[in-house]
Amino acid sequence: xxxxxxxxxxxxxxxxxxxxxxxxxxxxxxxxxxxxxxxxxxxxxxxxxxxxxxxxxxxxxxxxxxxxxxxxxxxxxxxxxxxxxxxxxxxxxxxxxxxxxxxxxxxxxxxxxxxxxxxxxxxxxxxxxxxxxxxxxxxxxxxxxxxxxxxxxxxxxxxxxxxxxxxxxxxxxxxxxxxxxxxxxxxxxxxxxxxxxxxxxxxxxxxxxxxxxxxxxxxxxxxxxxxxxxxxxxxxxxxxxxxxxxxxxxxxxxxxxxxxxx
Amino acid sequence: xxxxxxxxxxxxxxxxxxxxxxxxxxxxxxxxxxxxxxxxxxxxxxxxxxxxxxxxxxxxxxxxxxxxxxxxxxxxxxxxxxxxxxxxxxxxxxxxxxxxxxxxxxxxxxxxxxxxxxxxxxxxxxxxxxxxxxxxxxxxxxxxxxxxxxxxxxxxxxxxxxxxxxxxxxxxxxxxxxxxxxxxxxxxxxxxxxxxxxxxxxxxxxxxxxxxxxxxxxxxxxxxxxxxxxxxxxxxxxxxxxxxxxxxxxxxxxxxxxxxxx
Numbered sequence: 001x002x003x004x005x006x007x008x009x010x011x012x013x014x015x016x017x018x019x020x021x022x023x024x025x026x027x028x029x030x031x032x033x034x035x036x037x038x039x040x041x042x043x044x045x046x047x048x049x050x051x052x053x054x055x056x057x058x059x060x061x062x063x064x065x066x067x068x069x070x071x072x073x074x075x076x077x078x079x080x081x082x083x084x085x086x087x088x089x090x091x092x093x094x095x096x097x098x099x100x101x102x103x104x105x106x107x108x109x110x111x112x113x114x115x116x117x118x119x120x121x122x123x124x125x126x127x128x129x130x131x132x133x134x135x136x137x138x139x140x141x142x143x144x145x146x147x148x149x150x151x152x153x154x155x156x157x158x159x160x161x162x163x164x165x166x167x168x169x170x171x172x173x174x175x176x177x178x179x180x181x182x183x184x185x186x187x188x189x190x191x192x193x194x195x196x197x198x199x200x201x202x203x204x205x206x207x208x209x210x211x212x213x214x215x216x217x218x219x220x221x222x223x224x225x226x227x228x229x230x231x232x233x234x235x236x237x238x239x240x241x242x243x244x245x246x247x248x249x250x251x252x253x254x255x256x257x258x259x260x261x262x
Numbered sequence: 263x264x265x266x267x268x269x270x271x272x273x274x275x276x277x278x279x280x281x282x283x284x285x286x287x288x289x290x291x292x293x294x295x296x297x298x299x300x301x302x303x304x305x306x307x308x309x310x311x312x313x314x315x316x317x318x319x320x321x322x323x324x325x326x327x328x329x330x331x332x333x334x335x336x337x338x339x340x341x342x343x344x345x346x347x348x349x350x351x352x353x354x355x356x357x358x359x360x361x362x363x364x365x366x367x368x369x370x371x372x373x374x375x376x377x378x379x380x381x382x383x384x385x386x387x388x389x390x391x392x393x394x395x396x397x398x399x400x401x402x403x404x405x406x407x408x409x410x411x412x413x414x415x416x417x418x419x420x421x422x423x424x425x426x427x428x429x430x431x432x433x434x435x436x437x438x439x440x441x442x443x444x445x446x447x448x449x450x451x452x453x454x455x456x457x458x459x460x461x462x463x464x465x466x467x468x469x470x471x472x473x474x475x476x477x478x479x480x481x482x483x484x485x486x487x488x489x490x491x492x493x494x495x496x497x498x499x500x501x502x503x504x505x506x507x508x509x510x511x512x513x514x515x516x517x518x519x520x521x522x523x524x
Binding site for chain 2: 047050069070072075080081082083084087093094116136142
């Protein structure tokens with residue numbers, strides 16, 4: 001039984017179809033990553049799954065009593081609103097001090113309860129948002145580009161944290177990203193989105209799929225190499241080189257698909 | 263004790279502050295200042311309609327203020343440019359109200375009482391009306407406090423927690439209409455927004471949590487009422503504007519000596 005699913009969902013803004021015929025599902029304990037270029041409808045898809053934007057056609061399904069822990073892309077606090085970390089963790093459900101402290105410790109924060117939200121660094125803010133999401137004991141975490149504004153070590157640490165959460169609680173994770181390498185290593189399944197689902201599957205399968213290469217392959221050699229490096233650190237480096245040669249082998253193929261995808 | 267007009271005036275003002283503290287905080291956090299203005303200006307139209315139809319003025323202002331607030335909320339949701347639209351609606355409502363009042367015989371002379379309030383003429387009946395309205399609005403906000411705060415912080419976050427931000431907006435709109443209907447007697451249509459915004463803005467410099475800000479705003483509001491009445495007696499100044507003058511002075515003082523003003 002899937003936690004969250006989309007069945008032939010289309011979303012329109014005005015006359016423009018932003019998402020076309022999306023079908024996907026997330027199973028308990030699964031980490032699914034949605035990748036796609038800017039403007040590919042990633043955030044819109046999450047918002048449709050959360051029920052914030054209505055589907056023009058198709059159906060969004062949620063298992064009964066589903067608890068969602070949502071981490072937005074960024075939280076911009078109005079400077080006129082005073083808010084301590086501790087108070088924020090009690091929105092909308094009040095939690096005990098002990099639970100709040102435990103949740104903060106889980107995400108690697110200590111002694112920030114009395115700090116103002118506005119005074120947190122980008123990385124601390126993302127961790128506080130994650131702590132708040134965890135406090136509702138969610139079945140699924142939905143993360144919208146959760147590492148935006150973090151440096152690379154911070155980003156890697158954040159994704160490690162997500163993997164630990166899954167291992168400890170069996171929570172499912174659905175996240176969106178436009179950066180690929182670290183994200184993909186942590187995922188069970190990757191969905192490549194560009195208005196429609198171009199391809200999906202295990203990270204390794206997707207990263208070699210022509211549709212994926214068409215969207216990402218040409219401009220992000222460095223990122224791909226880094227991904228390979230992170231993911232296959234026990235492999236010999238010639239393996240990577242082989243992949244690069246493989247990239248260049250079918251430029252016409254990639255172009256054809258790029259045209260198709262656009 | 264209630265025989266004294268000054269006691270009645272002070273009690274009416276303090277009653278109003280009970281509602282304007284928390285409501286004004288939301289107006290500040292959500293940047294609804296102009297929205298409050300538009301609703302208050304529309305109340306003059308309500309006064310005119312009530313006088314023309316021999317209905318209670320409180321009822322007239324409540325109905326028209328609510329209609330105005332709902333219109334603005336509906337148009338905002340449809341994506342109209344908010345500041346232009348409020349500029350059109352607020353001043354048209356005021357103008358229509360002033361023109362409509364001129365058709366009601368014998369009212370022209372005490373029009374300024376509705377524009378600037380007449381707190382020194384508050385009757386026992388008015389006192390009951392003010393306190394009933396203010397306590398209802400405050401109770402409404404207290405009941406929805408956690409949800410309102412979450413929706414104010416981030417609507418997507420509220421949505422993901424199973425709340426409906428549109429409903430919370432409606433509750434604020436309703437509370438605003440009630441407070442406007444109540445406040446028109448105390449400070450008048452032109453200065454209602456001042457009573458909402460200035461005490462809340464003054465409270466911001468000292469508050470570390472939303473609750474502290476709302477309560478401090480109520481305290482500053484009540485203090486402004488007492489100070490304004492004293493100023494009015496002492497220097498024979500108009501009472502409503504005197505209250506706002508004291509509130510503005512407190513704001514300036516707190517913003518200068520306060521920890522910081524964001």
